[in-house]
Amino acid sequence: MRIFSAVAMFSLLLFLAGCRQDMHDQPKYKPLGESRFFADGRDARPIPPGTIARDELNDNDSFHTGAANGEFLDAIPLKVDLNLLHRGQERFNIFCSPCHGRTGDGNGMVAQRGVKIPADFHTDRLRSVPPGYIYQVIKNGYGAMGDYGDQIPVNDRWAIVAYVKALQLSRDATLNDVPTARRAQLSGGNQPPLLGAPR
Numbered sequence: 001m002r003i004f005s006a007v008a009m010f011s012l013l014l015f016l017a018g019c020r021q022d023m024h025d026q027p028k029y030k031p032l033g034e035s036r037f038f039a040d041g042r043d044a045r046p047i048p049p050g051t052i053a054r055d056e057l058n059d060n061d062s063f064h065t066g067a068a069n070g071e072f073l074d075a076i077p078l079k080v081d082l083n084l085l086h087r088g089q090e091r092f093n094i095f096c097s098p099c100h101g102r103t104g105d106g107n108g109m110v111a112q113r114g115v116k117i118p119a120d121f122h123t124d125r126l127r128s129v130p131p132g133y134i135y136q137v138i139k140n141g142y143g144a145m146g147d148y149g150d151q152i153p154v155n156d157r158w159a160i161v162a163y164v165k166a167l168q169l170s171r172d173a174t175l176n177d178v179p180t181a182r183r184a185q186l187s188g189g190n191q192p193p194l195l196g197a198p199r
C-alpha cells in the first residue's frame with residue numbers, strides 16, 4: 001500500500017512538472033512580427049504624427065544651452081515676473097538648497113554633513129556671472145556638483161536662475177534698484193515682503 005502511494009505521488013509530481021509553462025513561452029508580439037488583430041497584419045504600430053525622436057530634438061538654441069555665439073546669455077529669455085520667481089524659489093528650495101542653503105551662501109544641510117562646501121553666491125565673482133552661466137551650471141554641473149539637466153526642465157532652470165539673481169540682489173541692492181512705486185514701502189513700518197512665501 002505504501003509503495004503504491006509513493007508511486008502515485010511520484011507520477012502526480014511528474015504530471016504537474018509537465019504542466020509547467022515558462023514565462024518566455026507565451027503568446028506575445030515579437031519585433032516586426034505578424035498580427036491577426038491589426039488590419040494591416042503587422043504587430044508594429046505606425047509612429048503617431050508629431051513624434052520627435054529623442055536624438056532629433058532641436059535643443060541647440062540659446063534657450064536650451066544658455067549661450068549664443070559662444071557667449072552666455074546676459075538676460076533671462078523668459079518674462080521675469082513674480083510667478084516665475086515663486087516657481088524659481090520653490091524649485092531652488094527643492095533642488096539646490098540642500099547644498100547651497102536657502103539663502104545661497106553654501107551652508108545647506110548636505111554641505112554641513114561633509115560634501116564639498118559649495119561656492120557662496122554672494123561673492124563678487126558669482127554676482128557678476130551672466131544668467132546664462134548659472135543656467136549652464138544647472139544643466140551641465142560644475143566641478144564637484146552634478147548636473148541637473150535630467151531632473152529640471154528648461155523653463156524651471158531659467159526660473160531658478162531668476163531666483164538666484166534675486167537672492168544675490170537681496171544682499172546687494174541699492175534704493176535705485178527698487179521700482180520708484182515701491183520705494184515708499186521700504187521706509188514705512190509693517191509692509192509685506194516684496195517676495196512673499198511660496199504659493
Ligand code: HEC
Nearest residue numbers: 095096099116117118119134137138142143144145148160
Ligand atoms: C549635492 C550638492 C549640490 C546641489 C544639490 C547643487 N549644487 Fe551647486 N554646487 C555644489 C558644489 C559642491 C559646488 C562647487 C563645485 C566645485 O567648486 O567643484 C557648486 C557650485 C555651484 C555654482 C558656482 C559655479 C562657479 O562658477 O563657482 C553655481 C552657480 C551652482 N552651484 C548653482 C546650483 C544650482 C542653481 C543648483 C540647483 C539647481 C545647485 N547648484 C545644486 C553643490 C551642489
